[in-house]
Amino acid sequence: MTVLEQSGAYHLAPPPAWRPRRDPAPLLPDREPLRLLGTGAELDGDLLHELYGHLVRGRRFNEQATALTKQGRLAVYPSSTGQEAAEVAAALALREQDWLFPSYRDTLAAVARGLDPVAVLSLLRGDWHSGYDSRASRVAPLSTPLATQLPHAVGLAHAARLKGDDVVALAMVGDGGTSEGDFHEALNFAAVWQAPVVFLVQNNGFAISVPLAKQTAAPSLAHKAVGYGMPGRLVDGNDAAAMHLVLTDAVERARRGEGPCLVEAVTYRLEAHTNADDATRYREAAEVDAWREHDPLVLMERELRTRGLLDDEGAREAREEAERMAGDLRERMHQEPDLHPMDLFDHVFAHRTAQLHQQAERLRAELEAAEAEGTPAAAERHGGTRLHTDTRQHTDEQGGRK
Amino acid sequence: MSTATGTSLQPGAQPARESARKPSTMAQALNRALRDALAADPDVHVFGEDVGTLGGVFRVTDGLAAEFGENRCTDTPLAEAGILGTAVGMAMYGMRPVVEMQFDAFAYPGFEQLVSHISRMRNRTRGALPMPLTVRVPYGGGIGGVEHHSDSSEAYYMATPGLHVVTPATVADAYGLLRHSIASDDPVIFLEPKRLYWGKDDWSPEQPDEVPGIGRAVVRRPGTSATLITYGPSLPVCMDAAEAAARDEGLELEVVDLRSLVPFDEETVVASVRRTGRAVVVHESTGFAGPGAEVAARVSERCFHHLEAPVLRVAGFDIPYPPPMLEQHHLPDVDRVLDAVARLQWESEWRAGEAAGDAGRAGGGDR
Structure with missing residues (x-):
């Protein structure tokens, strides 16, 4: 008897039924990034005003922080200039009890959420x-290792x-970060667990110098959502109103228990990767200039003026408020930081x-000896900043600086 | 120590007839520890690959999903970075995740989460976000596993500031140290010696022995001739070696079980070596830049004037872990330990005039 005869293969049963585990169509992103500004869409004037104020302050914050690197007051600053709409919308889409998970480029989102700059x-x-x-x-700590915060x-x-708590988490990542394994694992876990998370990818065109074309062959980054079984949304990342709408929708959807969502904000990094980077080595000025025409501030100001919601006086007030914020930041950042080496x-x-x-x-003894001798050595070693060699007892207390 | 001690770890008074000690395996004790921790604290969550319905590939989580539900003992996608990364988020929210890496070498995909976040989050946030999570890792060889199933990965974890590294060698410690680890407010890499999973001791699941907390070494066998410093899977090897040395050589070897590699109980180790004047560190992990190097350096620094011989190491060879049919050549065994003991310069001129049989009694401190 042949093997086929033994297994009864002359009378094959049909294979076990297969069908897709869910219909992928509703998960697919739109063909074009969503835009609201300049389209005549019905929009809340108060919200536009609020977003505008944030954008003006956000741009000024980015400029001030970049200036502080040139003055040696910041070790480095990865600017979100040109991406303020996505940064601000991420913060404003959340309710008080929600959590924000920023990457190192997302200082502005944390500031927009109300933290001290x-x-x-x-x-x-x-x-x-x-x-x-x-x-x-x-607000989770700014995460430096890419996508690990997801x-x-x-x-x-x-x-x-x-625990039955009404909490949504919004996690931010860049286009480069989507190539990391943690991006994949996070989206997969979120979808399997139907966790109330919103993933915001800011596609700003570059991972330092590497353009998106060398990062992925996907139709869009939003399309990646489909493979995990969650919806992908494509938004004009420089359109603060569209960003706010899409992120708010995604957050509230997650809050209702409908699971995670991936939002791709199509935007552009107008500045170099950081102050230490030279962007002229890998991109043309013409490309940057084209994106400057699509600046999130310009878009919002044009919208408000078109709608008669902003005049020169209003614009001046917004700039003055931003200037006060920048002045305060500048002044405080020029103070020497309080350093506590024993921390x-x-x-x-x-x-311990x-x-x-x-x-x-050992370190305490070194610090005390240097202090007693009045030698500049210890101070130099610590960058000339003020040192506190206090002999506070270590306690079990949790929380911030005692 | 950060861990609770004493009665808080006990599941409560039980009728005497139920508290009878009986032969129990390390796997059973670990299972009981997880069960008692889940029962004691609603913030404890067990998750990992195959830990739910199956009960883990070593059955350490057997029955937990059935008893506590799938939300407390959860099968995850097959992704170690995802397991550790989501554990970070759960810990940030105040939970006590207990996760399983299925085998030592399968923990490596999660290494970045361990090194860049789990070990540093408390420090980064000045204590605002402690990481009270436990990472269970079946480790070590001797079970005939094919490649990637027998690594001793403890040196990687020891080299990462902010992690506690704990490894039991007895059934009582398996229960007690796991309870201590779960109760700890710091992240603990809990290394379970695979080849001891099925080793039995008399132990009572209803009245588990109280054991010293994390960071305390224990003298498993007192002696005066030399100190064997070891942990985890090499403890039984050292106990057998000490037995053989006493029987065949008249040497009384003291055996110190480190129990926790971080924090390292320098005091217990140093006190022992100062008494005996000789030391051998024994572990499966490769010798070069291995745990024994740190132990030997610290013993040399702190016991120099008490030492009669250099501190020796018996370790795995500096090779990728061998295929199962060759692993017996790699693993430290009783003979290799005894060979090292024989090389502890018993003929040293410092001891001139002493009878060999007295060697054990005369510690370096007598010099």
């Missing part, structure tokens, strides 16, 4: 890795849902190990 800039100033209380503000957002949103040992663990205790005592 000086605290937000701690990482980039270099006085500590994160300068604000993430638990109190519900699974954090998924875990937090999942945890909140398990280096305080938060490695809940309790014996070895860390010994090392802390």
Whole structure:
């Protein structure tokens, strides 16, 4: 008897039924990024005004922070100039109880959420890795390793849902970050768990120097959502009204328990990657100029003026308010930061190990000796900034600086 | 220590007849620890690959999903960075995730989350976002596993500031140290020696022995001749070696079980070596830049004037982990430990005039 005869293969049964696990059509992004400004769409004038104020302050914040790098007050600044609409909309789409997970380029989103700009800039100033209380503000630390903050957002949103809390997480990433494995794993976990998360990809055209064409062959970054079983939305990232609408929709959809969403904001990084980068090496001025014509501030101001919601006086007031913010930031950033070298040992663990205790005592002795001798060595080593060699006892207290 | 101790770890008074000690495996004790932790604290969540319906490939999570529901013991997608990354987010929200990396070498995809976030989040946020999570990792060889199933990865974790690295070698420690780890407000890499999963001790699941907390080493066998410093899968090897040395050589070897590699209990180790004057560090992990290098350096720094011989190491060879049919050549065994003990300069001129049999009693401190 042949194998075929043994298995009864002369009378094949049909294979087990297969059908797609869900209809992909509703998940697909639109063919064009959503635009509202300049289309005559019905829009809330108060919201436009609020967005406009944020955009003006946001642009000024980016300019001021960039200037601070030239003055040596920031170690580095990855500017979001040209991306202010996406930054601001991300912050405004969230309710108070929601969490924001920014990347290192998203200082503006954290500021727009209401955090003190000086605290937000701690990482980039270099006085500590994160300068604000993430638990109190519900803004995760600025994440430097690309896309690694995305699974954090998924875990937090999942945890909140398990506890029955009304919390949505919005996580920000760039076009380059979508190539990282953590992007994939985060979106997959979010979809499987139906976690209340919104992923905002700001496609600003470049990962430092590498253009999107070398990053992905996908039809759009929003299309990537379909493979995970979540909807992808494509938005003009420089249109603050469209960004606000789409992100608010995505956040509220997640809040209703309808699962995660991927939003691609098509935008452009008008400045170099950071102050240390030279963008003329990899892109043409004409391309940058074309995007300057599509500046999020220009779009919003034109919209408001067309609708008769803004005059020269209103524009001047907005600029003056931004100038006050920048002046305050400048003044405070020109103060020497309070540095506490002994803090280096305080938060490695809940309790210092014996070895860390010994090392802390060594540093304390060095600092005290330098102080007693009045030698400039210690001060130089710490960048000439004010040092606090206080001998505060380490306590079990949780929370920020004691 | 950050962990609770004493009665808080006990599941409560039980009738005497239920508290009888009986032969129990390490896997059973670990399972019980997870079950008791889940019952004691609603913020404890167990998740990982195959931990739910199947109960884990080593059955350590057996029955937990059935008892506590799929939201408390959850099968995840097959993605270690995703498991560790989502655990970070859950910890940020105040939960106590207990995640399983299925095998030592399968934990590597999650390494960035460990090194860049789990180990640093407390420090980065000045304590605002502690990471009270436990990462269970079955580790080590000796079970005939094919490639990628037998790594000793502890040195990677030890080299990462901000992580605790804990590894039990007894059934009682498996329960007690896992409870301590879950209760800890710091991230713990909990390394489970695979080849000890099915080893049995007399132990009571209803009244588990109280054990010292994380960061405390324990002298498993007192002795005066030399100190064997070890942990995890190499503890039984060292206990057997000490038995053989006593029987065949008249040497009384002290065996120190580190239990936690970070924090490292320098005091217990140093006190022992100062008593005995000789030390051998034993582990499966490769020797070069391995855990034994750190132990040997610290012992040399702190016991120099008490040492009769250089601190020796018995470790795995500096090779990729061998295929299963050759692993017996790689793993430190009793003979290799005894060979090292024999090389501890018993003929040293410092000991001139002493009878060999007295060697054990005369510690370096007598000099």
